[in-house]
Amino acid sequence: MFSVQHCFRFWAAKQSFISVRPSLFCYRNFVMAEQISEECRYIDIGANLTDPMFKGFYHGKQSHEEDFDEVLQRAVNQGVKKMLVTGSNLDESRLAIKLAEEHKSLLYATVGVHPCHALDVENFPDPEQYMTEIEELAKDAKAAGTVKAFGEIGLDYARLHYAPADIQRKYFIRQLDIAEKLHLPLFLHMRDCFDDFRNILIPRLPNLPKGGVVHSFTGTMQEMHSLVSYGFSIGINGCSLKTEEGLQVVKSIPLDRIMLETDAPWCEIRPSHASSKYLDKTDSAVESVKKEKFVKGKMVRGRCEPCAISQVARVVAQLKDMEVTELCEIAWRNSIQMFSFDE
Ligand SMILES: [Zn+2]
16 A cells, blocks of 8 residues: 555545645645646656666665555656556566556557667577567557567667677667557657667658657757658657757757656756756655665655656746646647547
8 A cells, every 4th residue: 555545544534625736745745746747748758667776676785675666656646547668678678568567558568679689689599589579568468558669779889889880770670570460559768879869760760650769868959850751759858958959959849749748767857957946856756865864754865766757847837837737638649649548
């Protein structure tokens, strides 16, 4: 059970005549963020919820007890209605599907091999068997309604120490073969690799009618406009909003191509980021503490959570000079349409 619900029951029993949201009682210092969540509904299209950090493990060592349910509850309290859990290799994709099965209509999964995991395939005794299993997994889970996108796939030349560029390209191309058979939208990863990414992907587009989203976008203005002209949507999180250039790019994304995400546990908005000037302390949903001083019910400093999507929305809305509720609704609609979520 969720602690916030316990908290609410206690509160409701004592004060049943007052209509108040549960987290208002638990986190009374953060009333402002609650008021926003009353009005906004979110789909976090990129949440790495299979990450061991949500079980309390950091760099292979357990620092605190698991608080996965609390993480989900905080997201729900903030207005997050759906989360797309990222699959980054075969095992992670299976785990993402398991989470989606356990949290129907709240969590959904993607299946695919992230470019930084390309060596998982290459070093597998039978790489083609690995690819077949990815395809079968995606096909079955799509039929079951738990998988809504194929990915994340793509290229990452900023982290070649995980997998060399030629191996990344090999399995990007191989997975596009699979994508052409699946009829799922693509969940794409693109970092410092625009020319190769475009040259591999664009000729395949006639066979990929569901299109896709380039998530965690950190590219240039020109790259953004180019991707939009090819029909792609752009996923925005804290990493997209890190620099002044990033803010200008996000400001220019056409509204019908904007999707919001957190990339949790990564890509939080930090005080040193250009975006932080658009936030104040009321934009934090919940107080955070260092992992060494973990307390159930509080966030862990430096570990991004899906509830932080409200901060991303606040920044993007101000860049777009519009009400945050209006921006949220646009992003909601874009995500519902691409991934065919039930409303
Ligand atoms: Zn990514």
